Amino acid sequence: MGFQCLKIESKDPRLDGIDSLSGTEIPLHYICRLANHAIHLVVFHERSGNYLWHGHLRLKGHMDRKFVPFRKLRFGRYPGAFDRPELQQITVDGLEVFIPKDPVHFLEEIPHSRFIECRYKEARAFLQQYLDDNTVEAMAFRKNAKELLQLAAKTLKKLGVRFWLSSGTCLGWYRQCNIIPYSKDVDLGIFIQDYKSDIISAFQDVGLPLKHKFGKVEDSLELSFQGKDDIKLDIFFFYEETDHMWNGGTQAKTGKKFKYLFPKFTLCWTEFVDMKIHVPCETIEYIEANYGKTWKIPVKTWDWKRSPPNVQPNGIWPISEWDEVIQLY
Amino acid sequence: MDDWKPSSLIKPFGARKKRSWYLTWKYKLANQRALRRFCQTGAVLFLLVTVIVNIKLILDTRRAISEANGDAEPEQDYDEALGRLEPSRRRGSGPRRVLDVEVYSSRSKVYVAVDGTTVLEDEAREQGRGIHVIVLNQATGHVMAKRVFDTYSPHEDEAMVLFLNMVAPGRVLICTVKDEGSFHLKDTAKALLRSLGSQAGPALGWRDTWAFVGRKGGPVLGEKHSKSPALSSWGDPVLLKTDVPLSSAEEAECHWADTELNRRRRRFCSKVEGYGSVCSCKDPTPIEFSPDPLPDNKVLNVPVAVIAGNRPNYLYRMLRSLLSAQGVSPQMITVFIDGYYEEPMDVVALFGLRGIQHTPISIKNARVSQHYKASLTATFNLFPEAKFAVVLEEDLDIAVDFFSFLSQSIHLLEEDDSLYCISAWNDQGYEHTAEDPALLYRVETMPGLGWVLRKSLYKEELEPKWPTPEKLWDWDMWMRMPEQRRGRECIIPDVSRSYHFGIVGLNMNGYFHEAYFKKHKFNTVPGVQLRNVDSLKKEAYEVEIHRLLSEAEVLDHSKNPCEDSFLPDTEGHTYVAFIRMEKDDDFTTWTQLAKCLHIWDLDVRGNHRGLWRLFRKKNHFLVVGVPASPYSVKKPPSITPIFLEPPPKEEGAPGAAEQT
Numbered sequence: 001m002g003f004q005c006l007k008i009e010s011k012d013p014r015l016d017g018i019d020s021l022s023g024t025e026i027p028l029h030y031i032c033r034l035a036n037h038a039i040h041l042v043v044f045h046e047r048s049g050n051y052l053w054h055g056h057l058r059l060k061g062h063m064d065r066k067f068v069p070f071r072k073l074r075f076g077r078y079p080g081a082f083d084r085p086e087l088q089q090i091t092v093d094g095l096e097v098f099i100p101k102d103p104v105h106f107l108e109e110i111p112h113s114r115f116i117e118c119r120y121k122e123a124r125a126f127l128q129q130y131l132d133d134n135t136v137e138a139m140a141f142r143k144n145a146k147e148l149l150q151l152a153a154k155t156l157k158k159l160g161v162r163f164w165l166s167s168g169t170c171l172g173w174y175r176q177c178n179i180i181p182y183s184k185d186v187d188l189g190i191f192i193q194d195y196k197s198d199i200i201s202a203f204q205d206v207g208l209p210l211k212h213k214f215g216k217v218e219d220s221l222e223l224s225f226q227g228k229d230d231i232k233l234d235i236f237f238f239y240e241e242t243d244h245m246w247n248g249g250t251q252a253k254t255g256k257k258f259k260y261l262f263p264k265f266t267l268c269w270t271e272f273v274d275m276k277i278h279v280p281c282e283t284i285e286y287i288e289a290n291y292g293k294t295w296k297i298p299v300k301t302w303d304w305k306r307s308p309p310n311v312q313p314n315g316i317w318p319i320s321e322w323d324e325v326i327q328l329y
Numbered sequence: 330m331d332d333w334k335p336s337s338l339i340k341p342f343g344a345r346k347k348r349s350w351y352l353t354w355k356y357k358l359a360n361q362r363a364l365r366r367f368c369q370t371g372a373v374l375f376l377l378v379t380v381i382v383n384i385k386l387i388l389d390t391r392r393a394i395s396e397a398n399g400d401a402e403p404e405q406d407y408d409e410a411l412g413r414l415e416p417s418r419r420r421g422s423g424p425r426r427v428l429d430v431e432v433y434s435s436r437s438k439v440y441v442a443v444d445g446t447t448v449l450e451d452e453a454r455e456q457g458r459g460i461h462v463i464v465l466n467q468a469t470g471h472v473m474a475k476r477v478f479d480t481y482s483p484h485e486d487e488a489m490v491l492f493l494n495m496v497a498p499g500r501v502l503i504c505t506v507k508d509e510g511s512f513h514l515k516d517t518a519k520a521l522l523r524s525l526g527s528q529a530g531p532a533l534g535w536r537d538t539w540a541f542v543g544r545k546g547g548p549v550l551g552e553k554h555s556k557s558p559a560l561s562s563w564g565d566p567v568l569l570k571t572d573v574p575l576s577s578a579e580e581a582e583c584h585w586a587d588t589e590l591n592r593r594r595r596r597f598c599s600k601v602e603g604y605g606s607v608c609s610c611k612d613p614t615p616i617e618f619s620p621d622p623l624p625d626n627k628v629l630n631v632p633v634a635v636i637a638g639n640r641p642n643y644l645y646r647m648l649r650s651l652l653s654a655q656g657v658s659p660q661m662i663t664v665f666i667d668g669y670y671e672e673p674m675d676v677v678a679l680f681g682l683r684g685i686q687h688t689p690i691s692i693k694n695a696r697v698s699q700h701y702k703a704s705l706t707a708t709f710n711l712f713p714e715a716k717f718a719v720v721l722e723e724d725l726d727i728a729v730d731f732f733s734f735l736s737q738s739i740h741l742l743e744e745d746d747s748l749y750c751i752s753a754w755n756d757q758g759y760e761h762t763a764e765d766p767a768l769l770y771r772v773e774t775m776p777g778l779g780w781v782l783r784k785s786l787y788k789e790e791l792e793p794k795w796p797t798p799e800k801l802w803d804w805d806m807w808m809r810m811p812e813q814r815r816g817r818e819c820i821i822p823d824v825s826r827s828y829h830f831g832i833v834g835l836n837m838n839g840y841f842h843e844a845y846f847k848k849h850k851f852n853t854v855p856g857v858q859l860r861n862v863d864s865l866k867k868e869a870y871e872v873e874i875h876r877l878l879s880e881a882e883v884l885d886h887s888k889n890p891c892e893d894s895f896l897p898d899t900e901g902h903t904y905v906a907f908i909r910m911e912k913d914d915d916f917t918t919w920t921q922l923a924k925c926l927h928i929w930d931l932d933v934r935g936n937h938r939g940l941w942r943l944f945r946k947k948n949h950f951l952v953v954g955v956p957a958s959p960y961s962v963k964k965p966p967s968i969t970p971i972f973l974e975p976p977p978k979e980e981g982a983p984g985a986a987e988q989t
Contacts, residue, residue, distance in 0.1 A: 014710040021707055023685035048713040139793045
């Protein structure tokens with residue numbers, strides 16, 4: 001038909017998680033041009049976690065960099081993840097095409113669709129050095145933590161609240177692409193501006209009662225829900241300052257306040273325990289702020305009051321407020 | 330003037346001091362204007378040139394860096410660069426028109442070198458005995474096949490004849506003997522060697538050494554032979570060096586019609602030999618099969634994982650049968666190869682299927698189990714929507730109604746939690762003990778050999794605790810353990826839908842195959858309608874068993890159960906016999922019975938709550954273990970359960986049983 005086409009292929013990332021499997025490459029993008037027009041065909045692949053993934057548009061050495069103005073393309077700067085849309089067939093200009101049933105939702109996802117892959121190679125290296133814990137307790141914990149995380153994700157998604165993996169859960173993803181067996185709880189982060197008052201009741205409704213609530217919306221808010229088998233779901237609310245982010249902590253006994261400082265970050269999608277979930281795009285800075293440069297070394301006894309390098313004492317709650325800011329159940 | 334005295338400030342004019350050679354040279358030069366000018370200009374020019382070259386270098390490097398970065402992606406993906414490096418093994422089509430071949434034959438070592446590259450070298454002790462055969466592509470010199478036939482042992486010469494007959498005419502054949510290759514080299518093989526033009530091959534004697542280079546159907550290119558002087562000694566080592574003229578590419582290839590299939594065929598046939606008529610010029614075997622579509626195919630979207638190693642000729646046979654099965658979806662098939670072997674990948678590419686190679690981890694059976702784990706995880710990653718996966722091995726023939734069988738039974742795996750798997754293999758289904766292709770059983774074992782795995786079982790239970798690489802366990806033995814199986818059962822057909830033909834393998838050998846696999850019954854009837862599938866659910870099966878037992882005629886327990894006369898000469902009846910089974914794990918009598926009936930007796934398979942079901946003389950034969958089986962209540966009080974005593978343990982009785 002006279003089109004000139006360019007095909008971008010790469011290794012299948014779905015095989016990356018497994019020890020050195022190499023298969024054929026999968027197509028990621030096709031760009032076809034004719035005169036002054038170009039068609040950019042983005043190939044979406046299904047991945048575990050019920051989402052669609054598309055790859056990064058990276059030109060190999062011999063490809064023509066002037067083929068089309070690549071910088072103007074909407075897709076391809078980063079790999080992207082999208083909820084699987086249901087499609088409907090419509091007619092446009094006499095052509096029958098498929099579009100998502102909810103085109104607005106799909107278009108809204110595009111600017112926030114950036115996806116980062118888990119570091120499987122580094123995770124394998126880590127597990128070779130520090131052998132993975134395969135005891136029954138570890139496996140049971142992983143199973144329960146995964147279920148808890150999925151339940152929390154479903155609940156928050158229904159409320160429309162954005163969240164990401166924080167603290168120990170984030171470290172587990174970054175360091176070993178899996179849940180750390182001795183981490184004892186599941187940690188999530190939510191921007192305080194995304195807070196909704198129905199979060200607590202929504203979790204209650206799915207069987208996760210509130211265990212404690214520290215702080216208040218204006219300052220150092222922190223929620224903790226009780227899951228099955230003694231696993232907690234900790235939600236840390238992040239506050240934004242001009243040049244950094246922080247979340248608060250409270251020591252129930254003494255009313256002492258703590259502040260954990262983080263450099264500013266944006267959210268990216270990733271795949272973790274068969275789910276599409278957010279993590280900070282600038283993960284290494286986030287991890288290092290929370291765990292220091294020695295995050296690669298497993299530490300089984302972590303004191304959240306003293307161990308993190310980014311912790312700062314932040315004063316103390318006035319006793320008059322204790323009823324409001326320290327609620328234990 | 331008389332009063333002029335030399336000034337003390339001025340040095341007296343005396344003999345000139347020895348001036349430094351530099352100063353001498355400098356002044357000398359300084360006095361020659363032209364030379365000075367010239368040097369100065371030269372120096373300035375040199376400086377200019379250096380500066381220009383440096384600037385150019387900087388600009389070039391910067392451009393190269395920015396090009397390599399592409400779309401502002403900071404990380405360099407060196408894997409990408411590696412991927413682009415195609416290992417070019419093919420000889421260039423340059424002026425080389427001759428191959429320099431060296432062949433060495435001796436008692437303990439053989440080697441073959443082509444143009445200086447060693448393509449075969451075997452000096453390991455206690456292995457590689459016999460005739461080594463290498464087939465080279467006559468246009469490129471590329472090694473197309475490498476085989477060894479232990480013609481000291483029986484039947485290997487027949488295999489060699491078969492192989493050599495399948496090699497395309499014109500191919501370069503290289504033969505070399507290691508240790509001994511004549512003892513069972515019979516007339517047919519010798520005649521074949523004679524037809525290749527060999528003089529020494531047909532006359533090969535005890536412990537002779539022999540090296541041969543020739544063409545299939547064409548002339549001998551070189552031969553060397555050394556007779557062994559005495560029975561107790563070997564022939565001298567011989568080293569044969571010849572030049573093999575290369576033919577043109579067109580002469581080496583067939584001229585098939587230019588279709589996509591034939592392009593695949595051509596790629597395959599120019600790389601690999603030993604696959605017979607698929608590469609035949611005149612009448613090539615088809616590589617695409619159009620089996621009948623399966624109406625209402627419930628397994629159309631179930632991924633199929635073929636777990637393969639390095640037995641490409643087995644893989645070839647297996648894939649042919651798989652692709653001929655009714656209802657197969659080729660795009661759902663993935664072949665997982667344990668190791669970076671070329672020939673199995675070539676076979677996969679021949680059939681246009683997807684192949685994935687796996688870096689092998691660990692050793693022996695642990696290597697196999699790690700390969701299974703990687704393959705199963707990858708399968709569920711590549712097909713995230715799938716709720717099941719079909720697991721096959723490369724040494725199985727697949728029945729034509731394999732997918733039809735699965736399509737009719739898969740809903741059981743979905744609806745009944747007490748099921749562990751569906752398998753196409755009946756451990757006790759031999760030619761004399763299996764009759765009814767429409768019949769299904771529930772059994773307390775996991776037979777493997779063509780089975781369906783539920784994704785939730787794998788992801789939630791098996792994958793998290795799959796044996797780690799240092800545990801030398803068989804993956805299937807591990808899966809059969811009570812900690813994994815947890816009292817669940819598998820559905821099997823009476824007549825197996827897979828046939829295990831592998832003779833060579835980690836746990837296989839010829840004798841094992843003859844004894845336990847050769848006479849296995851295999852279904853060849855297409856489109857079998859399974860009978861009463863829903864009666865295989867947990868409670869419904871018990872109802873069915875009770876019905877069967879009520880209708881079954883009780884046999885005469887005074888007769889010997891091993892004899893054929895134990896059952897009357899009828900057909901289509903149902904009989905029941907009661908054997909002694911003290912406890913749930915007392916299989917003494919059963920094992921003896923299995924032994925004398927020549928069915929699987931290496932461990933206990935096929936039982937369901939102390940009940941075995943099979944066929945004898947085309948009658949349905951039920952065996953109930955009393956009193957351990959809950960079906961013991963059906964035993965008439967007058968009947969004494971049969972007890973078969975194991976023979977007294979002899980010296981050197983076999984130890985733990987080997988499983989596939």
